Amino acid sequence: MRILSLLVFFALGGPAQQLDVVLSAIQGLELVGPQSPDFEALVTQIIGTDRPVALVAALPYTVVVRNRTSEAIAAIDTVWTAPDRILLNAADAMFDQAFLYVKPGQAVLASPPGILQNQRQLRIFAYGTADDHRLKNFQDPGNVTVTVDAVVFESGQFVGADRYGAFERWQAQIQAPRDLATAVLQRRGGQSISDIVSWLEGLAAVRRPPADPHAQETIPTARVLLAVYRSKGEEALYSRAKSILDVPVFPLRR
Numbered sequence: 001m002r003i004l005s006l007l008v009f010f011a012l013g014g015p016a017q018q019l020d021v022v023l024s025a026i027q028g029l030e031l032v033g034p035q036s037p038d039f040e041a042l043v044t045q046i047i048g049t050d051r052p053v054a055l056v057a058a059l060p061y062t063v064v065v066r067n068r069t070s071e072a073i074a075a076i077d078t079v080w081t082a083p084d085r086i087l088l089n090a091a092d093a094m095f096d097q098a099f100l101y102v103k104p105g106q107a108v109l110a111s112p113p114g115i116l117q118n119q120r121q122l123r124i125f126a127y128g129t130a131d132d133h134r135l136k137n138f139q140d141p142g143n144v145t146v147t148v149d150a151v152v153f154e155s156g157q158f159v160g161a162d163r164y165g166a167f168e169r170w171q172a173q174i175q176a177p178r179d180l181a182t183a184v185l186q187r188r189g190g191q192s193i194s195d196i197v198s199w200l201e202g203l204a205a206v207r208r209p210p211a212d213p214h215a216q217e218t219i220p221t222a223r224v225l226l227a228v229y230r231s232k233g234e235e236a237l238y239s240r241a242k243s244i245l246d247v248p249v250f251p252l253r254r
Helices: 039-047 053-061 119-126 132-138 166-188 193-204 213-232 234-246
Strands: 003-008 017-022 029-032 063-067 073-082 085-093 107-111 114-116 144-153 158-160
Touching: 029 144, 039 063, 039 107, 039 119, 053 107, 053 132, 063 073, 063 144, 073 107, 073 166, 085 114, 085 132, 085 144, 085 166, 144 166, 158 166, 166 193, 166 213, 166 234, 193 213, 193 234, 213 234
Parallel strands: 017 144
Antiparallel strands: 003 017, 029 063, 063 107, 073 085, 073 144, 107 114, 144 158
C-alpha cells in the first residue's frame, strides 16, 4: 500500500501533527485526505459549508471515502493509529438502515465521531451530542495514520484485512441483540417479570466494556429493553423483544 503524508495544523492545541493516509487495499475504495487539493471541495459537497467547532477539531483526522465499486457499502471500518497504539477503531455499520448505505459513486466523510453523509447529520455536532469519547485519544497524539481496513457490501460480503477484529464486532452487532431478545422471551414462561428485570439490570449495569464483542453488544440492548419496560410495561418489553427477532438478519459473511 502507498502512503500519502501531510502536515496539518489544527485547533486542538500543541504543534502541527502529521497524518498519514494509507490508501486502502480494498479494490474500488478511494480515500482522499486533507492533503489533497480536492478535500475541502469534497467536504463541502458532502456536508455543506457549516463547520461546527467539534467538526473543525475532527476534520484534520477525517478522510473522504468514495465508493467506486458496483455495490453499496453497509459498513466501514476506519482505523486511526499512532506509532505506539490504536487511537480509534471505528467499525461503523448501517446494517439495519439501508437508506444510509454508501451507494456506488457516493463519497462520505469518515471522521472520528462517525460516518457523515449529508448536512443533516451535522446536528450531532451542533447539539453537542457527538461521540466526544472518540476524540479523547486525539489530544497531542503525535503522528497519526488512518486507513479503511475493512468494509461490508450490501450483499453481506466482508472484504478487508480484518487486522482489528471488525468482522467479529459486526457479527456481534447483528447477533447479540437477537440472542438477548430470544432469552427474554424464553424466560417469559418460567420466570416472574421482576426476575427478568433484575437479570436485565445486571447486564445493563456493566460500566467497563468486556473484551468479548458479543458481551459488549449485549449491554446496549439490555438498556434499551429496560427503558421500554420502565416506560411502557411488561407487555411492551416482550413486544420489543419480538420486534428485534422480526427484523431480517443481515447476511454477513466472509
